[in-house]
Amino acid sequence: DTGVSQDPRHKITKRGQNVTFRCDPISEHNRLYWYRQTLGQGPEFLTYFQNEAQLEKSRLLSDRFSAERPKGSFSTLEIQRTEQGDSAMYLCASSYGELFFGEGSRLTVL
Amino acid sequence: AQSVTQPDIHITVSEGASLELRCNYSYGATPYLFWYVQSPGQGLQLLLKYFSGDTLVQGIKGFEAEFKRSQSSFNLRKPSVHWSDAAEYFCAAGVGQFYFGTGTSLTVIP
DSSP states (O other), X not given: OOOOEEEOSEEEEOTTOOEEEEEEOOTTOOEEEEEEEOTTSOOEEEEEEETTEEEEEOTTSOXXXXXXXXXXXXXXXXXXXXXXXXXXXXXXXXXXXXXXEOOOEEEEEO | OOEEEOOOSEEEEETTXXXXXXXXXXXXXXXXXXXXXXXXXXXXXXXXXXXXXXXXXXOGGGOEEEEEGGGTEEEEEESSOOGGGOEEEEEEEEESEEEEOOOEEEEEEO
């Protein structure tokens, strides 16, 4: 088991472009979470899945954000029409109890 | 509304001194409770967790935490701090959906 992996690790994009992040959870974990973390802050909850069902979405997740977890395995987080305020570290975690985090995907919007 | 509060933004201790980091939560029922540590440029690592049972839980790296229901607290302690403990510490709470505090930055003076 290699833990939670996220791709890409870094993404630089221009304002208005779309970006997609991928998360591969620990294989036996049925829950998968997305968080956003900005400098000096704690992780902010965005959404989570149990298997393929999206159970909760934060109000932070505007209609420009969408997350999927087809077949209950990997997950993608897409941000459409990126804004400079979207610049942050996007963290994925999987769980069968406690959260196990990946290294994160850092987004910079120019 | 559910929330986690870490009252101390920054703490400085001398190496070898004891440490206590405070965490208070607001939740409808007793949530699962966690402490995570994050070193610069690194991912979040679980230090310890409380699900139920004994209110004093032991974690990795010599850390422990005590759950106090009456105070809605889950404070992290270490009897003797090492220079390598310098990092950002996050408390988290929840059931299904997990919320994080804003973190406490620990500086260790030689």
